[in-house]
Amino acid sequence: MKLIIAVIQPSKLEEVKAALSEVEVVRLTIMDVQGFGRQKGQTEVYRGREISVNLLRKVQLQIAVNDEFVEPTVSAIIQGGRTGDSGQIGDGKIFVLPLDDCIRIRTGERGPEAI
Amino acid sequence: MKLIIAVIQPSKLEEVKAALSEVEVVRLTIMDVQGFGRQKGQTEVYRGREISVNLLRKVQLQIAVNDEFVEPTVSAIIQGGRTGDSGQIGDGKIFVLPLDDCIRIRTGERGPEAI
Amino acid sequence: MKLIIAVIQPSKLEEVKAALSEVEVVRLTIMDVQGFGRQKGQTEVYRGREISVNLLRKVQLQIAVNDEFVEPTVSAIIQGGRTGDSGQIGDGKIFVLPLDDCIRIRTGERGPEAI
C-alpha cells in the first residue's frame, strides 16, 4: 500500500477529482496548503515593506491506495492537474510514500481491504 | 518508529484525544482537512447549479510513536472515533507510515527518545 | 529520497525559510496545524466552562529532499526554528519519512531529479 501525496493548483482540483474517479479512486483527503517551489512567487508589499511571499495557495491531496492503483492514480493526477499540454511551473508534485498499514475506524478492518 | 495519520469526524476530536491520553499518547499534530470517502457527500446547489461536494469536514491527526505504541494508539483512536458501537460511514481511517527518524528541535535529540 | 515533515513555531517560519534557502532547499509545502505536545497548553474558559486546549498554533513544513540533503535540511530547520540557543518547549519536531517516488506534474519526470 502507498500513501500518495499530491500538491496541485487549487483551480485544478475539480479536474483532478474527475480524473481520479475515472480510475475508481474515490477516497481521498484534501487540505489547503501553501506552496513554495520553483514557480516565482510575488514579493508582496505591506505598508511599504516587502514581504517575499513565494508562498502560493495550493491544494494537497492525500490518497491511500493499494499498490496496483499507484500508477493509475499518479497518471490521473498528472492528466487532471497539468495546465495545458506542456504543463506550467506551479503545477505541482506528487509524492509516493510507503504505507505499512491502514485501518478503517468504522469496522476495524485492516490492510488493503480497508483502503 | 511510525507516523500514524488518522482522519476522523471533527465532532469526535475531544473523545479521541481523551482516549489517547489514557494510553499516554499526549503529543500530536492536528489539522483541518476535507474528506472524500465512501460516505455519501451532499450535492450542494449554488445559485441553482449543482456542485457535487462529497467533501466533508474532517480532522486529521498526525502522531509519531515508537513501535510499541502503535497498537495502543490505533485502538485508542478507533475507540474514541467510532460513532456508536457499530460505527458509521464517515468515521474515517487510520494510516500507519514508517518513520525513519525524529528530531526534537529544542534539544536536537534524535530517534525514539525524541518522540 | 525522504519526506521531511517539521512542526515549528509560526513566528519562526521566516527564519526557517531563510536558513533553508541557504542550504539551497527552496521548495516546500507549508500548512497551518495545531500542536499538542509537552508544551503546556492553556486551559481555555468559554462561558465559564473549562476547555482544555493544549492545542497551539503551529506551522508544518513538508519538504521532499534527496538523501544527501536530509542532514543539511534538518540542521537548517533546527538552526532557524530553535528559540534562543537552548531552545524552548514548543519549538517543535522534525520527522523524516522514506519517500518511494516523486513525480513532477508539469513534466512527468520521476525520482530524484523531480524533487
Add this chain to the structure above:
Amino acid sequence: MLCTLQKQGWLMLLMATCLSLTATTALPNVTFAQEEEAAAEEAPAEEAAEEAAEEEAEPIDYADLRWEMGWTINTLVMFICAVLVIFMQAGFAMLEVGLNTSKNTVNILFKNVMDLSVGVLLYLFVGWGIMYSGTDSPYFGYDGPWVSRDAQMADDGSWEAAPNDADGSPYASSGADFLFQVAFAATAATIVSGAVAGRMQFKAYLVYSAVLTGLIYPISGFWKWGGGFLDQQGFQDFAGSVVVHAVGGFAGLAGAIVLGPRLGRYVNGKSVPIPGHNIAFAALGVFILWVGWYGFNPGSQLTYDGFVNAEATTYIALTTTISAAAGAVAAMVFAWVLFGKPDVTMALNGALAGLVAITANCDRVSQPESLIIGLIGGVLVVIGIMLLDKMQIDDPVGAWPVHGLCGVWGGLATGIFGDLPDGIESQGDFFFVQLKATVIICVWAFVTMFILFAVLKAAGILRVSEAEEQQGLDISEHGMQAYGG
C-alpha cells in the same frame, strides 16, 4: 388561517399573502373610525384620570404650525429610530453566527433574514391588526391587514385622512408607527434563533417565526401596548424588557428545552462547551445592537417634539448607555473573579444584559438607578448562563440569560426603582403589578411556544437527524457551506 399556518408552514404563507391581496385597502379607514369610537366610549369612564382624553374631545386645529411641526418631527424621528431598530437584525445575525460553529452559519443567517422578511409580511397581515386592534376587549381583537394612511389631503385642501394623533398630542404617521412596531416584532422573533441554533429544521423555524410574529407576540403585545388588561392594571414596560425581550427569551427557552442539547454538548453528564467560531462577528454584532438600541429605547418615547419630549428622548438614551456600560463592566469583573480570566463573550452578553434590563424603565429611573440596574443585569447574565449549563439546557448564544432573565429583571426593576405611574399609590403596589404582569407574559410566551415546538416535534419536523446535525445544517439543510476558497 393560522392553525393551517402552523401545519403547512411557509407554503401556506405565500398563498395567504396572495389571497389577502383581495382584502380592500378601504378596511383601515373603517378601522380608524372604530378606534375613534372606542376612544370615545372609553372617554367618559376615564375623564377624571386623563386630561388627554379631554383634549381629544376638542377639535384639533391642524392648521396650527406647532401641531404640524410636531407631527413632522415625530414622524421623521420615529422613522429614523425604526431604521436603527431594523439594523439590529444585522447585529443579531452577526452575534448568533459568531457564537456558533461555522457549519451552521448559513442556516443562522437564513433564519435571521427570514425573521425580518416573514415577520414583515405576517405582522402586516395579522400581527399589527391584533396588537393595535383598538378593540374594547382587554384580551384580543383584530381589525384587518394593511397599514392605514393618514395626512392625505384632497385637492380642495380638506383631509381625506387626518394626521394620526395620540390622545390629542401630535403623533406620527401610521407608516412610521408600523415600521417601528414591525422591527420590534422581528426582534422578538430573532432572539429565539440563537437559542435553537444548530439542530432545528429550517422548515420548522419558518413556522415558528411566522407564529411568533403573527400571533403570540402581538397578542401579549396588545395586553400592554395595545391597551389591553395589563396596561389597564398599570403595568409599565417602556420599550419592552418584558413585552419584547422576555417573550423572545422564554420562547427561546421553550425551544431549547423541547429540542434538547446539541450532539456532544453534554457527554455523560459532563458539559462540553462548543465555542463560537468567530468572536469578531459576535463583537461586531453587539456593537451594532448597542447602536440599534438607540432606536429601540429613545424611539419608544413615540413623541419627541417640544422641550419635554426631546429632553426625555435623550435622557432615555443616557440611562440606556449607562446601563449597557455597567452591564459590560459588571459581567467582565464577575466572570473574571469567577473563572480567573476576562471572558469577552461574557462582557458582550453583559452589555446586552444591561440594555435589556433598562429597556422597561429607561424613562423613569435616575442615573444612579440605571447604573445599578445595569450592574445587576451584568451579574445576572453570568449566573443565568451557568444556571442553564447546570440544568443542561443548551442555549448556544445565551438568549434566555440575556433576554429572558434580564428581561424579567428589567420588568421587576421598574417596580423597584421606577417612579410611580398615575393611579398607583405605593412602590409596593407598583412592584406587585410589575411582578404579576411579567409572570403572565413570560408564562404566555413559554407555554404557547412550548406547545408549538412540542407539536412540531410530534410531527417529526422539529429536529434534524443526528447525521445531518453532525454534518452541519449548512450542508444538510441548505446544501451550501458558509466559507470556502
Add this chain to the structure above:
Amino acid sequence: MLCTLQKQGWLMLLMATCLSLTATTALPNVTFAQEEEAAAEEAPAEEAAEEAAEEEAEPIDYADLRWEMGWTINTLVMFICAVLVIFMQAGFAMLEVGLNTSKNTVNILFKNVMDLSVGVLLYLFVGWGIMYSGTDSPYFGYDGPWVSRDAQMADDGSWEAAPNDADGSPYASSGADFLFQVAFAATAATIVSGAVAGRMQFKAYLVYSAVLTGLIYPISGFWKWGGGFLDQQGFQDFAGSVVVHAVGGFAGLAGAIVLGPRLGRYVNGKSVPIPGHNIAFAALGVFILWVGWYGFNPGSQLTYDGFVNAEATTYIALTTTISAAAGAVAAMVFAWVLFGKPDVTMALNGALAGLVAITANCDRVSQPESLIIGLIGGVLVVIGIMLLDKMQIDDPVGAWPVHGLCGVWGGLATGIFGDLPDGIESQGDFFFVQLKATVIICVWAFVTMFILFAVLKAAGILRVSEAEEQQGLDISEHGMQAYGG
C-alpha cells in the same frame, strides 16, 4: 479632459483634481442664476399644470417661520438619508466580497473604496455639474465644478446667498443635496464591481469608475432628474430603479460580456459554479443595504416637512419594506421549489430584487401592489441568474439580475401599477412612456460602457493574465493577501 481620462486613467485624475483648484468658486453662483432663468423661462409654458411654478413667481418670505423650519428639517433629514445611502457602500463591499473567492477580496474592497473616493471627486468636478446643469437643452449641459453654498447671511442680515428652494417649496441646502446625489452616483458605480470581479485589471476599473460617475451616469441622470427630455415626457423613476440601478446593472452586464467568464467558470460548455467564500459577509452586506435603502427611497422624497411630505416619506419606507420582504420570501420559495433546497444567496438577492424593483414606484403604488412588485422581483432575480448562466455570461454576484433586470421591472411596474402623473391620461400611455424611457436608459448605459470596456480591451489593459487570475488579483494586482495568520 475626459477622453484623456479614459486613456491615462487615474494619474490624469489626480492632476485634473489639482488643476481644477484654479476654477473659481464664483462659478456656482452664476449657475444659480442660470437655474433661476431656466426655471423662469419654462414657467409660462407650464403655468396651467403646476401651481408650483406660480408660487415661485411670488417672492418668498424667508422670515416666515414655517419656511425656515421646513428648510431646516428638509436639509437635516436629507443629510441623514445621504449618510444612510453612503453606508450602502459598506453593504456592497461586504456582499461582493462574500460572494467571491477569497483570493480576490482585497481587490474588491479596494474597488469599492475607490468607487466612493474617485466617485466623490469626479462627481464633484464633472458629474454634478452635468446632472443638474439647469440648462435648457433636454440632452446635455454643464455648469462647472464645486457645490454652491446657500443660506449665507451677510453681517447686515441680508442674504448673500438665499436658501435653496424647489418650485417655491422649502427645499434643502445644496450641500445636503450633493451628498445625497453623489451617494447615488457611487452606488451606480459600485454595482458593476461585483459583475466584473475576479478578472479585471485594477487600473481599468479605476478608469471605468471615473467615467461612469463622471459622465455616463450623470448624463442619463440629467435626462430624468435634471429635467431632461425623459422627464419632460412624463417618465417616472422616483428613486432610481432605472436611473441608478438599471444603469449600474447594464454597465455591469457589458463588462461581464466583454471580459468573458472567469477561468474554470465554464469548462467545455458545462457551468461550474464558483461559490462565494464568506456567506456571512454577504448576508451582513444585504442587511446593511436594506438599512441603507431607507435613505435611498424615503430620502428621495426630497422635501419632508409638513403633514403630507412626512407621511409620504414613511409611506415610501413602508412600501419599500413590504417589497423587500416579499422579494426575499418569493426568491426563497421559488428557488426552493426549483432546486429542492432553500438557498440563502437567492433569498438575499431576492430581498435586493424587491428593493430595486420598488425603488421607482415606492411613492405611487398601494401596499398590495408593492407586495406584488416585490414577489415578482424575487422570482425574476432567480430566473435572471439562471438565464445568465445559460448564456454563459459570468456575473459573480448577480449584479445584472438584481439591479439590471429588476431595475427594468421596477421601471415598468411603475407604468403598470403606478398612479398617473400629471399630464398622462391613461395607464396605457403611462406604461408606454415608462417602457420607452427604460429602454433608452438601459441601452445608453449598456452601449457606452460596452464601448469603453471594448476600448480598454483593445488597449490590452482590461483583463489580467491567466496566471494572475489563477493566482488571484489580491496577490497579482495588489501584492497582498486578504487573510492571514
Add this chain to the structure above:
Amino acid sequence: MLCTLQKQGWLMLLMATCLSLTATTALPNVTFAQEEEAAAEEAPAEEAAEEAAEEEAEPIDYADLRWEMGWTINTLVMFICAVLVIFMQAGFAMLEVGLNTSKNTVNILFKNVMDLSVGVLLYLFVGWGIMYSGTDSPYFGYDGPWVSRDAQMADDGSWEAAPNDADGSPYASSGADFLFQVAFAATAATIVSGAVAGRMQFKAYLVYSAVLTGLIYPISGFWKWGGGFLDQQGFQDFAGSVVVHAVGGFAGLAGAIVLGPRLGRYVNGKSVPIPGHNIAFAALGVFILWVGWYGFNPGSQLTYDGFVNAEATTYIALTTTISAAAGAVAAMVFAWVLFGKPDVTMALNGALAGLVAITANCDRVSQPESLIIGLIGGVLVVIGIMLLDKMQIDDPVGAWPVHGLCGVWGGLATGIFGDLPDGIESQGDFFFVQLKATVIICVWAFVTMFILFAVLKAAGILRVSEAEEQQGLDISEHGMQAYGG
C-alpha cells in the same frame, strides 16, 4: 481617587462607581448655577465682540415657538449624531482587528468594548465634570458626576429646570450633549488600542483607558472646548483633529514606544512586516468610520436649527467628504508610485487621514481647500508609516500616522487655510495660535501617557511575557481563541 485607579485598576473602578452612587443628583443643578455665573462674569469683558453674550442677558421666552422648535431639532439631531459617533467604536474594532494577527483578535475586541463601557462610566463620574466644569480657572475644574437634566416642567407648567441654552441660542439637552461628548472620549481612548496591540497586558490597558477617558482627555478637552486657556487664546479645533485625534495618536505613540515592538517585528535591524489577518474587516471598519464621521464633524456644529446652521451642518459634511475622498486617492497614488503596487491598507488609512485632517477646520475652509487638506493628509499618512518604520517604532495599525500626524496637520491646516476667528487679525497670527496650541496638547498627551505607561512598566504589569505574546493574547490573556470550528 484616580491615583488609586492607576494602581489597582479596574477593581477600584467598580467600587468607585458604587460609592459614587451616594453622590446626590442635586449637584448638577448647583453646577448649572455656576455656569450661569461664570458666563455672567465673562460677559462684560467681551460685550463688544459677542452679541451672543448680550442676548443671554435678555430673559429667554421659552414659550416662543421658534425657540422650542430649534431646541427640539438641536437636541434630536445631536442625539442622532451621537449615535453615529458611538457607531465608530464598531469601526475602530473592525479596523484594528483586521490589521492585526488573528491570535490577538479577542484581546482587541475586548479592549474596544471596554473603551466604550469603562469610558462611559469614567467620563460620567469624572471626565464630563472636568471637561465642562464651567469653572473660572483656565486650566482645571470639576463639578461632580452625573448629567444634569433640563426642560423639566413642574405640574403648574413652570420650569423646574430650564431648557439648556448656549449663549442665548437654542441649544440641546444635556443628555444629548453628554452622549455626544462621551462618544468623543471613547474615540480618543480607542485610537490607542491599535497602537499597542499584540503585546500589552489587558489589565494595564483597562487602567490606561480609565485614565485617558477620565482625566487626560477631559483636561486638555477643557482647555479648548470647556473654555479653558487655549480657547481664550483663539485656538480653533472644530471637531477635534487635535483635541481628540492627536491626543489619541500621541498617547498611542507613547504606548508604542514604551512597550517596544512586537516580537519578530524588527529582527537584527531589519523590519519584518506582520500583515493583518483580515483586510475585509479592516475595510468594513473604515467604511463604518467614514459613516460615523458624519456624526463627528457635522454634529460638532452643535446647533443645527435655522437656515444658517442647517446649511453649515451640511457644508461641513461636504468638506469632510471631499477630504476623505482626496485622502484615499492621494494615499493610493502615492503608495502606488512608491511601492509599485496599489496597497489597499494605505488607501484605507488615507481616507482616515483625510477625515482626521479636515476635522479641525471643516467649518471654515473652502471646497478646494478641503481637497488640498485631504490630499496632503493622504500623502502624510504614508510618510508617517514609513517614518515610524524607520525609527523602528511598532504601531500595528498606524494610529499615530493617521490620528497623531494628520491630527497635527489638521490643526495647522486650520491656521493656514481657515477663515480668521473673531479677535485674530492675520493669518500669520492664526497659524501661530494653532501651532502653539497643537504642540501644547500633543505634548500634554504624549508626556502624561508616557509617564503612565512607564509607571505600569515599572510595576511590571505593562507587557506580557515572550511566551504569552508568541502564543497570542487571546489564549494567554483570555483563554479563548477568536476563530474555531
